[in-house]
Amino acid sequence: MDSTVTTATEENVWGGGNRPLGASYGKLMMWFFLVSDALTFSGFLAAYGFSRFKFIETWPIADEVFTHVPFFHGNYPMYYVAFMTFILIMSSVTMVLAVDAGHKLKKNAVIWYMFLTIIGGAIFVGSQAWEWATFISGDHGAVETRGGRILQFVKADTGERAALADFAKTIPGERTEHERKNGIWFFNEGYVPSYSLEEVVEGFKANPNVLIRTETINDDHQKIVLSRDESLAKLKNATQVVEGANLIHNEYGSRLFADFFFFITGFHGFHVFSGVVINIIIFFNVILGTYERRGHYEMVEKVGLYWHFVDLVWVFVFTFFYLV
Amino acid sequence: MAHEHKLEIFRGLLKFKSNTQKIWGVLIFLTVITTIEVALGITKPKSLTHSYFLGMKVLNWIFIILTLVKAYYIAWDFMHLRDEKSALRRAIVWTPIFLVAYLIFILLFEADYIYNVFKYGFVTWNF
Structure with missing residues (x-):
């Protein structure tokens, strides 16, 4: 997989084999997907902004909606979401460490880092499920x-x-x-x-x-x-x-708030879930030695791109749903 | 596959010895930013919530700017955009930025218009 050396004079532009962007086909296609997915999420968040600016004087205050932490009673705005954010960033780090270990062809290190990434993703999806359950069952009525x-x-x-x-x-x-x-x-x-x-x-x-x-x-x-x-x-x-809240009624205030909450965090949670599933598949492939035989761990890198993207989206969801 | 990593962040202010070290360095930086965001979100200093810039609270501008900073480091260092060719990097980054900026601009303007219709028009909705 060494980079193709092309010289300006002898290059056969349409003959194939040259890589002007210096990235493999699979990686480029992953980037294609991620850019289009980024536009999808941006569309959702922009629609959220539209509804919020439309009802700017009556929109619910997020600090007063998300005030719970599992196993603790009382009013703790944002602490749990901050924890979730940290978990996702942390699992992004283990993912990038797995990619790094893959470059060095260290199979056992890749296995361990992939394992930690999967655990982090599972904790995040579980937290989101808990957050949904709390939001749906409601607080004060x-x-x-x-x-x-x-x-x-x-x-x-x-x-x-x-x-x-x-x-x-x-x-x-x-x-x-x-x-x-x-x-x-x-x-x-x-x-x-x-x-x-x-x-x-x-x-x-x-x-x-x-x-x-x-x-x-x-x-x-x-x-x-x-x-x-x-x-x-x-x-x-x-x-x-x-x-509580559902798609029609919402005790926290504007019903659009609940609709967007379910839609955007649900769509993101679905991405995390599929990311965990894909990570598990790649994890087993690494254990079986598929990439060891192939001679490179580019597949881990491609899945890693997807996983980081999920983290990237969460950074924006966190800001626009919980902070702003 | 690009095996060579660029190991400098903050425009060369900080140079790491290995890629692994850089990853941990970026993690620390992202954690600090998230902590600042959460601290500001909980305390909500009055000087930031009661001053406005372009019709939005200064606090919200700070949140959005810090988010973009975080996004930059996730994309550049975790997704290895720093190591890609600049043509690929620009194609990936500027396409969404251009489209999303346009979308946000038209949608928020339209929303503000509808807000004013609701507020000053002959429509009762808050009853």
């Missing part, structure tokens, strides 16, 4: 208005967020279950929130310590909290209770 806006609740004395369970009343009542015999195309009953709207509204009226927090952001970059009278008036617009 909220109510949605007729206009599709979200009203959250805060405690008047401390300013902390109030969960629905903190103030909602339990009102005994009959609820007719939707059953198979009543449905034409029945799958299941669908999701029922832990408190009905009536229970939340009555609990709110009975508890003067609870105020409503709107989606609107003031000049101080805080969500606007209404006074008690404004809150009571605003609550009349409520149509349903929302807990």
Whole structure:
């Protein structure tokens, strides 16, 4: 695989064999793919920016959405995402070390570094799954208005967020279950929130310590909290209770936020997942000695390019979803 | 396959003895940048969140610039773009930069226009 020496006079341009970019066919094709994939991700992130600028005054504040760390209770914004970022950068480093060891034809070193890369990728995908689960199951709960806006609740004395369970009343009542015999195309009953709207509204009226927090952001970059009278008036617009987030309802605020979160981190997570699978295939090929016999480890280098690209994309997702 | 590595970063300010050493050096640099980002994101200094440049918070500009710095070192040192021929490097880097800059420009302008329609037009949406 030595570089082809071409001289200006004797070169046969269309005869093949010359490599003006000094890279092999496989590597060039990997770069082709990565550039097009980069444009895809840029399209998603630009669309996210579009929606965000459109609703710049009501967009959710990421620090208040992603506040959880596994095994710890309390409010820890960003620490876990920072950890995930570090894991991915670290696995990028082990990958580039594997490529480096491949250049030196050190088979055992390549095996170990590939193994560590796979572990790092698995930890990252697992963390992302946990992040999704936390986001979907929700935090404090909220109510949605007729206009599709979200009203959250805060405690008047401390300013902390109030969960629905903190103030909602339990009102005994009959609820007719939707059953198979009543449905034409029945799958299941669908999701029922832990408190009905009536229970939340009555609990709110009975508890003067609870105020409503709107989606609107003031000049101080805080969500606007209404006074008690404004809150009571605003609550009349409520149509349903929302807990957690899905593609249609989102207790954290604008539903587009949840849609983009699922779409962009999901698409990225899918890339990480396929990266791990490809890494595992190459890992076994290295163990079997495929590249040892081939005489070079260029395949590790190509897979490495893909893996670094995944890291590169995450750097941008991290910034635009969690920091900015 | 390019076996020769360019071992200098920061325009020759820092020269490493081997490729492995350079990789660890770049890791330390990327970790420091990420730490700065997270620290700024948690503390949110008032001087940076309440001052604006081109309609965006200075803090957000810092985040975006630090992100581009990180992207540069990932592409240049982890993806070995530093060792590739400049023609390949330019084809890879400038194609997306040109297209994405254009896309961001038109989309954000359009979004700001719609924001103003929502704000000053005769449309009620926040109720």
